[in-house]
Amino acid sequence: MILTSTAPPTAEAVDVRRTHPAGVRLSGVSRSFPTPRGQHHVLTDVNLSIGPGEIVALIGASGCGKSTLLREICGLDRPDAGEIVIDDQPVRTVEARCAVAFQEPRLLPWRTVRDNVHLGLPRGTGRVDGDDRVDELLELVGLTAAAERRPREVSGGMAQRVSLARALARNPAVLLLDEPLGALDALTRLKMQDLLLEIHAAEPTTVVLVTHDVEEALYLADRVALIGGAHRHRGSEVQTLITVPGDRPRDRGDTTLAALRLELLQGLGVPTHH
Numbered sequence: 459m460i461l462t463s464t465a466p467p468t469a470e471a472v473d474v475r476r477t478h479p480a481g482v483r484l485s486g487v488s489r490s491f492p493t494p495r496g497q498h499h500v501l502t503d504v505n506l507s508i509g510p511g512e513i514v515a516l517i518g519a520s521g522c523g524k525s526t527l528l529r530e531i532c533g534l535d536r537p538d539a540g541e542i543v544i545d546d547q548p549v550r551t552v553e554a555r556c557a558v559a560f561q562e563p564r565l566l567p568w569r570t571v572r573d574n575v576h577l578g579l580p581r582g583t584g585r586v587d588g589d590d591r592v593d594e595l596l597e598l599v600g601l602t603a604a605a606e607r608r609p610r611e612v613s614g615g616m617a618q619r620v621s622l623a624r625a626l627a628r629n630p631a632v633l634l635l636d637e638p639l640g641a642l643d644a645l646t647r648l649k650m651q652d653l654l655l656e657i658h659a660a661e662p663t664t665v666v667l668v669t670h671d672v673e674e675a676l677y678l679a680d681r682v683a684l685i686g687g688a689h690r691h692r693g694s695e696v697q698t699l700i701t702v703p704g705d706r707p708r709d710r711g712d713t714t715l716a717a718l719r720l721e722l723l724q725g726l727g728v729p730t731h732h
């Protein structure tokens with residue numbers, strides 16, 4: 459069958475523009491960096507299997523290697539040892555199947571909101587398809603009315619939503635979120651958490667979410683992986699892996715979640731006085 463750009467849209471064509479969540483498997487992933495005082499072991503033997511469409515939160519102390527781990531998954535950096543497989547295909551180079559949203563939105567200041575989202579579209583996306591997809595994503599993140607504004611004319615929460623829409627524009631099989639809500643005030647943050655869940659329901663991609671916020675991890679994720687170093691002179695590994703009970707959206711006041719929160723805080727070395 460020959461597909462041309464003038465072919466009328468079919469149900470199948472629309473479906474192709476949607477995300478197809480992938481499974482991610484990390485086996486024995488290790489990464490160290492040379493320093494003047496010898497090798498700095500950041501990750502040592504990280505093992506983690508993430509199912510298609512699953513949301514996994516990574517938490518751990520600052521500097522424990524969470525961002526490094528995301529870079530390994532999307533191929534921006536290569537591990538010294540071990541393997542990362544996305545849907546049975548090993549990650550060897552920068553991954554077209556992944557999209558990343560960072561703590562700061564990293565928007566192009568001279569482009570409009572719409573054009574910034576447009577930049578996320580996969581290469582070769584047709585003009586009409588691309589415009590339709592961008593409209594759909596702007597709607598999804600509630601930015602239709604702000605489409606023609608520049609980044610300096612939107613709030614921090616809106617800028618973060620542009621960044622999310624741009625990441626989703628790639629139709630990633632795996633969405634990597636590196637503290638995407640970290641810079642937001644508490645109320646905006648709670649609203650954005652609900653938006654993330656709406657986005658995940660509409661575009662059920664696999665999500666790896668790095669967060670410092672234990673409550674956020676327990677509210678959003680299917681599983682929470684606590685990353686840390688068990689031994690001195692050794693890099694971080696997955697220390698604790700918790701399956702969060704209950705369907706989403708969850709009750710933020712749930713007592714089971716409160717108990718898990720204490721467990722995770724203790725794992726992070728935070729005094730909890732209980």
Ligand SMILES: Nc1ncnc2c1ncn2[C@@H]1O[C@H](COP(=O)(O)OP(=O)(O)OP(=O)(O)O)[C@@H](O)[C@H]1O
Nearest residue numbers: 491492498500518519520521522523524525526527
């Ligand atoms: N390219 C690099 N060269 C040398 N050291 C690096 C490099 N990338 C990361 N590191 C080191 O690896 C460690 C982990 O860094 P990483 O950014 O992954 O931590 P993190 O868990 O994301 O921290 P934070 O929560 O503060 O963002 C740090 O000590 C950092 O200095």
Ligand SMILES: [Mg+2]
Nearest residue numbers: 524525526636
């Ligand atoms: Mg980081």
